[in-house]
Amino acid sequence: xxxxxxxxxxxxxxxxxxxxxxxxxxxxxxxxxxxxxxxxxxxxxxxxxxxxxxxxxxxxxxxxxxxxxxxxxxxxxxxxxxxxxxxxxxxxxxxxxxxxxxxxxxxxxxxxxxxxxxxxxxxxxxxx
Numbered sequence: 001x002x003x004x005x006x007x008x009x010x011x012x013x014x015x016x017x018x019x020x021x022x023x024x025x026x027x028x029x030x031x032x033x034x035x036x037x038x039x040x041x042x043x044x045x046x047x048x049x050x051x052x053x054x055x056x057x058x059x060x061x062x063x064x065x066x067x068x069x070x071x072x073x074x075x076x077x078x079x080x081x082x083x084x085x086x087x088x089x090x091x092x093x094x095x096x097x098x099x100x101x102x103x104x105x106x107x108x109x110x111x112x113x114x115x116x117x118x119x120x121x122x123x124x125x126x127x128x
């Protein structure tokens with residue numbers, strides 16, 4: 001089993017479904033920046049995202065373009081595309097979600113300039 005924790009941007013609106021037991025289920029796709037630190041060429045990892053129960057309810061509060069943090073179990077899927085080519089991809093079954101909206105310094109909806117107060121400290125020379 002593969003565990004994934006990532007910051008991802010939702011690439012489409014979240015779709016609501018119901019399980020056979022009439023419990024909430026949410027489906028979407030997300031883009032993760034997978035660019036190596038020394039590369040100038042951006043690489044994107046695309047994930048299919050599934051959430052159930054309370055995680056589905058949380059995911060349904062988000063929409064296309066939003067940045068969220070996800071943690072869960074990943075499975076690899078194989079399918080044939082419309083041209084008959086075999087494709088593979090990852091599906092993330094979400095265990096936890098953290099919204100970028102709730103992780104702001106200061107916790108409010110202030111402007112970015114106001115939120116950055118206190119974060120302008122110089123980088124120590126051991127890291128620069």
